[in-house]
Each structure stands twice: as C-alpha cells, then as structure tokens.
Amino acid sequence: MTDLRYPVGPFVVETAPDDAWRRARITEIEELPARLRAAVHGLSPEQLGTPYRPDGWTVLQVVNHVPDSHMNGYARFRWGLTEEQTPIKLYKESLWAELADSRTAPPEVSLSLLDALHHRWVILLRSLSPEAFQRTMVHPENGVVDLDRLLGLYAWHGRHHTAHITALCERMGW
Numbered sequence: 001m002t003d004l005r006y007p008v009g010p011f012v013v014e015t016a017p018d019d020a021w022r023r024a025r026i027t028e029i030e031e032l033p034a035r036l037r038a039a040v041h042g043l044s045p046e047q048l049g050t051p052y053r054p055d056g057w058t059v060l061q062v063v064n065h066v067p068d069s070h071m072n073g074y075a076r077f078r079w080g081l082t083e084e085q086t087p088i089k090l091y092k093e094s095l096w097a098e099l100a101d102s103r104t105a106p107p108e109v110s111l112s113l114l115d116a117l118h119h120r121w122v123i124l125l126r127s128l129s130p131e132a133f134q135r136t137m138v139h140p141e142n143g144v145v146d147l148d149r150l151l152g153l154y155a156w157h158g159r160h161h162t163a164h165i166t167a168l169c170e171r172m173g174w
Contacts (some may be wrong), residue, residue, distance in 0.1 A: 004053035007163035025155040032158035039165040052164040
C-alpha cells in the first residue's frame with residue numbers, strides 16, 4: 001500500500017448497480033459497527049491517540065468521525081426519499097473532527113451510536129424498491145447524484161475508515 005489515505009482504494013461509482021450489488025452494500029453497512037468495534041478492541045488510550053498516518057486523524061477521531069458522517073448519510077437518504085431534487089448539505093468534517101467530542105469521547109459512545117444508527121438505516125434500506133434507489137439529490141460539487149451512488153459511497157466509507165485502523169494496527173504490530 002503506497003497511499004495511507006486510501007487503504008481500500010479511492011471510491012469508485014458503480015456504473016450498473018443491480019439488486020445483488022445493493023444487497024451486498026446494505027450488508028456492508030449492516031456489518032460496519034461490528035467491524036469497527038473489532039478494529040479498536042483492546043486498543044489502549046495511547047494507541048487510540050495515534051494518528052493513522054502522518055498528518056492524519058487519530059484512531060479515536062476516526063472512530064468518532066464515522067457516526068458523524070453516517071448520520072449525515074442516513075439523513076440524506078431520508079431527504080432523498082421524501083423531497084424532490086433536494087440539495088445535499090455539506091459539512092466541514094475536518095472541523096467536526098477537531099471538536100471536543102470528536103477528540104475525547106470514548107470509542108464506545110460512537111460505537112453504540114453507530115449500532116443504533118445502522119440498525120435503523122438497514123431497516124430503511126431493505127425496505128426500498130430498486131426504483132427508490134434511482135431518486136436523486138443535488139450535490140453542490142458533484143451535481144445530481146442518485147441514492148445508489150450514496151449507498152456505494154457509505155459502504156465504501158465504512159471499509160475505508162475501518163482499514164485506516166486495521167492497517168495502522170498491522171504496521172505497528174498491535
């Protein structure tokens with residue numbers, strides 16, 4: 001791995017999503033809380049305070065970032081399902097990661113939040129028809145995006161950040 005920023009590679013938009021692809025992404029979202037919990041299991045406070053790469057967030061900031069991002073993702077799905085061409089509100093994740101709760105909240109707080117959030121999200125996702133995933137929103141930088149793209153993005157996002165932690169643990173011999 002040469003680029004520590006993208007341990008699973010950069011996000012790639014699926015050009016022909018189908019039901020099997022959607023089921024696999026929903027399963028990834030369902031399994032993320034357990035995978036993230038396993039990635040940080042047994043880490044000491046010092047290890048949690050270690051950046052996953054030079055100039056990167058600490059493991060703790062990564063753990064606390066995932067539910068921040070996925071709360072936004074869940075809300076975006078709900079807006080996308082209930083509003084027409086709704087704009088996606090961006091947030092400054094780098095600034096959120098510097099807030100006190102992102103730097104100091106114990107990992108279990110965010111892991112518990114992620115458990116509940118993903119439970120609700122998966123219920124919603126599994127209820128959707130293939131046509132529902134075609135609903136679109138307007139991203140201020142990427143233009144019109146459909147819910148299939150967001151599904152792929154958030155599944156990748158969970159793999160991406162879990163791999164930040166597991167790759168660090170592997171490099172450090174933890």
